[in-house]
Amino acid sequence: MADPVVSLRGISKRFGAVQALSDVDLDLPAGEVVALVGDNGAGKSTLVKTISGVGPPSDGRILFAGRPVSINGPRDAVSLGIATVYQDLALCDNLDVVNNLFLGQEPATRWGRPARWLDEIQMERRAHELLRTLSVRIPSVRTPVASLSGGQRQSVAIARSLLGSPKLVILDEPTAALGVAQTAEVLDLVVRLRERGLAVLVISHNLADVFAVCDRVEVLRLGRNAGRFDVASASQEQVVAAITGADTVLPGSRPGGRRPGLPATTAPPAPPAPTAPPATTAPPAPTAPPDTTEEVQP
Amino acid sequence: MTSTGSDTSATMPTAPGAPPTRPPDPEPIVPAGGIAGLISLVRLVGARLRGGELGSLPVVLGLIVIWTVFQTQNSHFLTANNLTNLALQLAATGTIAVGVFLVLLLGEIDLSVGWVSGLAASVMAVLSVRHGWNPVLAIVAALVLGLIIGAVQGGIFAIVGVPSFVVTLAGFIAWQGVQLKVLGSDGSINLPDGTITKLTSTFFTDATGWGLAAVAIASYVGAQLAEVRARRAAGLRPRPLLEVAGRSAVVAAAGFVAVGVMNDDRGVPLVLVIFLALVIIVDLVTRRTAYGRHVFALGGNIEATRRAGVNVAFIRISVFALASGLAAAGGVLAASRLTGVTQSTGGSDTLLNAIAAAVIGGTSLFGGRGRAWSALLGILVIQSISNGMDLLGLDQSIKFIITGSVLLASVTLDALARRGRRSSGRG
Numbered sequence: 001m002a003d004p005v006v007s008l009r010g011i012s013k014r015f016g017a018v019q020a021l022s023d024v025d026l027d028l029p030a031g032e033v034v035a036l037v038g039d040n041g042a043g044k045s046t047l048v049k050t051i052s053g054v055g056p057p058s059d060g061r062i063l064f065a066g067r068p069v070s071i072n073g074p075r076d077a078v079s080l081g082i083a084t085v086y087q088d089l090a091l092c093d094n095l096d097v098v099n100n101l102f103l104g105q106e107p108a109t110r111w112g113r114p115a116r117w118l119d120e121i122q123m124e125r126r127a128h129e130l131l132r133t134l135s136v137r138i139p140s141v142r143t144p145v146a147s148l149s150g151g152q153r154q155s156v157a158i159a160r161s162l163l164g165s166p167k168l169v170i171l172d173e174p175t176a177a178l179g180v181a182q183t184a185e186v187l188d189l190v191v192r193l194r195e196r197g198l199a200v201l202v203i204s205h206n207l208a209d210v211f212a213v214c215d216r217v218e219v220l221r222l223g224r225n226a227g228r229f230d231v232a233s234a235s236q237e238q239v240v241a242a243i244t245g246a247d248t249v250l251p252g253s254r255p256g257g258r259r260p261g262l263p264a265t266t267a268p269p270a271p272p273a274p275t276a277p278p279a280t281t282a283p284p285a286p287t288a289p290p291d292t293t294e295e296v297q298p
Numbered sequence: 299m300t301s302t303g304s305d306t307s308a309t310m311p312t313a314p315g316a317p318p319t320r321p322p323d324p325e326p327i328v329p330a331g332g333i334a335g336l337i338s339l340v341r342l343v344g345a346r347l348r349g350g351e352l353g354s355l356p357v358v359l360g361l362i363v364i365w366t367v368f369q370t371q372n373s374h375f376l377t378a379n380n381l382t383n384l385a386l387q388l389a390a391t392g393t394i395a396v397g398v399f400l401v402l403l404l405g406e407i408d409l410s411v412g413w414v415s416g417l418a419a420s421v422m423a424v425l426s427v428r429h430g431w432n433p434v435l436a437i438v439a440a441l442v443l444g445l446i447i448g449a450v451q452g453g454i455f456a457i458v459g460v461p462s463f464v465v466t467l468a469g470f471i472a473w474q475g476v477q478l479k480v481l482g483s484d485g486s487i488n489l490p491d492g493t494i495t496k497l498t499s500t501f502f503t504d505a506t507g508w509g510l511a512a513v514a515i516a517s518y519v520g521a522q523l524a525e526v527r528a529r530r531a532a533g534l535r536p537r538p539l540l541e542v543a544g545r546s547a548v549v550a551a552a553g554f555v556a557v558g559v560m561n562d563d564r565g566v567p568l569v570l571v572i573f574l575a576l577v578i579i580v581d582l583v584t585r586r587t588a589y590g591r592h593v594f595a596l597g598g599n600i601e602a603t604r605r606a607g608v609n610v611a612f613i614r615i616s617v618f619a620l621a622s623g624l625a626a627a628g629g630v631l632a633a634s635r636l637t638g639v640t641q642s643t644g645g646s647d648t649l650l651n652a653i654a655a656a657v658i659g660g661t662s663l664f665g666g667r668g669r670a671w672s673a674l675l676g677i678l679v680i681q682s683i684s685n686g687m688d689l690l691g692l693d694q695s696i697k698f699i700i701t702g703s704v705l706l707a708s709v710t711l712d713a714l715a716r717r718g719r720r721s722s723g724r725g
Contacts, residue, residue, distance in 0.1 A: 095594060
């Protein structure tokens, strides 16, 4: 099997005395959608920041296509081909869809990027092409982003991340704050990212969404790997147990056929992820950091 | 223009084997002519207005009202002589307003432009009169000084993080002091007839005036038609020909009537051409270059723009530098018209008129919305009021009250339009 697009080996991250991540491994192969789940403070965002270059790890190795790389800033990540779509969208409401898609992507000129004379026609054509291949439904590419629905905005933000031809797309809570139909729209888009052969990492709290589109679930708990599940063969209860620490036996991922992308509507109803505490509470690990680790910033 | 219920057409696959077709786009199509075309065009305009896309319509209507009122009060108002005077009067503050427009696009404010214009004019006068510099060099020095002042103020704002309001308020106070220092104990310098005063006293011959108008209008129409053709060739929806024809007719009429009126008097003044050229350049830069797009983007969402890889500090510093540079240019034009500088050059209502002009013209105070033309339209309104009330011999107090009311009315309109946009989902 080919090397995964990105592999993390033994990633640790300390903020002063707080150990936010300890010895975390993660593989993100091409054409696979991996979900990163965990309770608040489990270290999800911290882990993503080590990949996207916002917060480099204190220890451990990042392999890109099998080669060790160091990602010390967002630019490093982008130039490797790692695109991150943040929860708060990062679109300009006053600009239309075309201009949001190409903002900051203008080819540089001899006098620098700002001197570029915009080719609106070319941009609009490429925008149509891109949105059509992703089946993103937008009333008009010349509508200001402010008038789009939450799902359409998220779709534009994801489409935008594809312009740099990334190998890995990281989606931070792509369906948070979206309605049912809009969530389905965005999940459809995630399936199409996989069809394009991209590695996709989805951070989500919503296990129904995770089971609808993801191939594999990686559970983080208290900054450590706490379970790896193949969506085709695992149950949501097992994942919830791993998130909350009820089940200390790691079921390990079983080899199995990849599940074709299912429409979101066929996903079984899920209990809200972080609730449903099990009868037995796992004893806290002695070295475990407090649950508020994620909020601690250097 | 968001027509509901037809979203799906945007994703319809192209028929196999078909040539690249126009991407489906559910905007209402305006038929190319006839009564039906006219009706649907009117509908389209109506929908835009209801959605809060007022454009320059309110200010044009306001201008018509103002001119009608003054003309009925004093029949000298709409004469060739007075309208040419109006053109001479508005160029200086109008140029400053173009700079203010840029700063407002960022959603920031520059309160120092008035005194920066005065200081630049003073430095130019001191260098050319007291030190005997070549007038052209003195003008260049004034412009460079403006750019540097703006870059420093922009740097303090963009890098240190002091709010632009405070930085430029400090500039408002401090540059006035520097101007007093530069002018020294005399407090005023008269400019002898020469290159600098010729900026205002030069008028083009009738033929040159017509030629300039013809070239400008032909370029405008040509660019519009070229865009229609290019969009059609690329399979994109072009702007309806009826709209192109309408716009071209309005621009041509305005241009030729203005030239005709001024030719009836002394001719087209050089300062007006300088001012209009600056407006056109700034308009093209803001709308057609990546730089301009970054300025608009910053006015919309700072964090998103930063994450898109735009150098936010560079954009901010350069916009403030341009604003002060344009203010310096306005100061030079003002000194040229008044054939001298005094301690109050650039003071009084210069700053407020420049800001009011940009806002009245339709530039949003909230950033990210506006056209460079708003500086021209806004200063036309302000200067018409000022000029008309001078003709009527009204007191300065009335002038201030009326100008203030017009400013309030236009900002209220902006706020209401914003609400209209929000309720129709256009943020």
